[in-house]
Amino acid sequence: MVRLLRAVGSSFFEPPTSQFPISQRDKMTTTHKAIDALVAHLGFDPPRCRAVARRLKENGTLPLGHAGKAPELEIWHFIDLLIGVCVDVPLRAVPETVALYRGLAPGAANMTGAPSHLRKSAGDYLDILAEMAASGTPDDRRDVSKSRIEIVSTWPEIAVQDVETTFRFQPVGSLPDVWQGTKHRQAITINGAAFVKAVRELFAGETI
Template structure:
């Protein structure tokens, strides 16, 4: 089974998230019940969903006490800020479903997702998936316009290369 410490080390090596910050964010998520705690003398064991939770919290770049809320907010963003409650099943309901599907493919070793980039905007809740062909799927809070900035000033975002994240996933869960 994969441990949280192995995930934190792999995320620093492969994706570039500093271990010091990742440990603080992970602790905050554990305190909020969003990541598992270890037992006496036993490190926390994680699954792929836990790794995704940690990655989203790190990419959101919010104060520690807001980490768990940020993960929930980013997961619940809808495609283009639209109400998709009556959309066909082929349309992702929220960013969490889309990100989970992409990372699931990466965990299975699918090379088609290695050219994808995930982007998380820190100034306002927005996630984007940048596809191989140059198209972008934007996810915003319900009712927001995806083509309009959510706040004034500079836009801060974190972009994650799926090839690097896929390598980290393979390292953590398969030892490759």
């Protein structure tokens, strides 16, 4: 799914950005449909999804609609909503928490000064996975389907496990790949196959 680079003892990924540019697309979706997909395919609580979406709209993270027109969501908006629903924080803290988790670094590494194609955060990685699910080849979709996305609430961490390895994204400066606290680790795990179904329903027009 990705090409690994070894640097300073950490695993850095090189996403296939040339194949999967995150850009404007012909097929977009609405907030309402995104919520329905999160509920139907990923099993999230409908009231929580609606409340998170409303808070992200108020903050400007999700777009607002216009008179007589529902807001249109890009693929990265769906990832914002997904992260917001997963994190166990009060609604008032959802926007800043989504921004924090989006910025988590691979292996907790400080990527300042690294080539631009390597300066990819957890949010970038999830955007690319969603793009692969939406418009990649059948092999790409199968790869994403075999993955698992874990969003930890006890401390800031996102882990993506594929058939070969696990990519962990944590705050810069933290100890990578270790328990980040003394509390019980609380996380939500997203099945890759369900993730692909949700994304393709929203951005590829498939009814699964």
